Amino acid sequence: MNQTNKRNVTLIIIVAALGYFVDIYDLILFSIVRVKSLKELGVADADLLDIGATVINSQMLGMLVGGILWGILGDKKGRLSVLFGSIILYSLANIANGFVTSVTWYTIIRFIAGVGLAGELGAGITLVTENMSKENRGYGTMIVAGVGLLGAVAAALIGDYYTWQTSYFIGGGMGLLLLLLRVGLAESGMFKEVKESAFIRGNMLMLFNNKVRFKKYLCCILIGLPLWFVVGVLITFSPEFGKALGANGIINAGEGIMYCYIGIAVGDVVAGLLAQVLKSRKKVMLIFLLLSGVAIVVYLYSFGLTQKTFIWLSLFLGFASGYWATFVTIASEQFGTNLRATVTTTVPNFVRGSLVIILIAFQFFKDEFGILQGAMIVGFICLAISLVALSQLKETFSKDLDYVEV
16 A cells, blocks of 8 residues: 555544544434433423433434435445535534524424434445455444544533533534545545446445345344444433432433443444454454343343442443444445445444334333333343344455445
């Protein structure tokens, strides 16, 4: 690799990592400011969980829509066009979020922000995997995820120090500033070659009109379910879980999210290094999924919870869920260049969007069996599905990515 290519790869990793940092900041900010923002908008304490779930569902539905939109554009127009377009949309949406005066507009704008947020990770990971060597690309995606996930830490600190409106303004401002860094980026060489060929690009129907491809695509989505159960249910609604566990004092969801994402960032680095040592992403996924099961059980049986114990449990839950970079890299490596951006962008967003179904299931089982038992049931359903899905995927470590789907 010559010096120009090395500089381009380094710039791609830096920009992708910082972009994901802002992406996660904006993605997770509502979970941090949920209680104080909804209270200021006139929501009663008894309705905070249900209305909070509605707003989160709106954001996640936006990410489902955006995942499809940006994924297809990434394969048709290029990975860089997605990076620019998505960040402009979610930055402006988050600035607008600071001006809302009703729950209705809050919900609508979170949907728009979700559409924008959907493009960042997939485009960044696609650029990294296509520009780095097959032996080392795992390190690149590890750095992107490790740095990016710390955006949740920034969101927790800023959300605690500033008003919820200012927190949204800061997120939008960081996104717009990030655009300046993207000017010098070069497009993926693999994409340029495919763009000049006659191969069909970004046709999402190709993922459904072939049984083998569809099964592979579905399994890539399903292996990520437990992570968003942990973040979207156990941590986001930790004040409610704290009450059910007889917590001493009020459990702070913002702190939980911050420490959970610190754990995820550390877990991502460990998972990435372990994959390089074991020469296997599947083995690493298995280890972390099983560890997630242990963490879920420990959390839901921590009666007499204290804030200090909650922080340690948040770190443990986060670390056990620290396979996000590995999971997205597996998805990126499963498909050819003409569908890679579509897959790498839609898969993590479909996993995020699955939180809608997970929350519906959680609310159902919570009403039937109580909050703790309901969470246990949903958590282990997610875990069982992900383990079965993982068993159906092929190992992709060191796989040559310079090919197309026909």
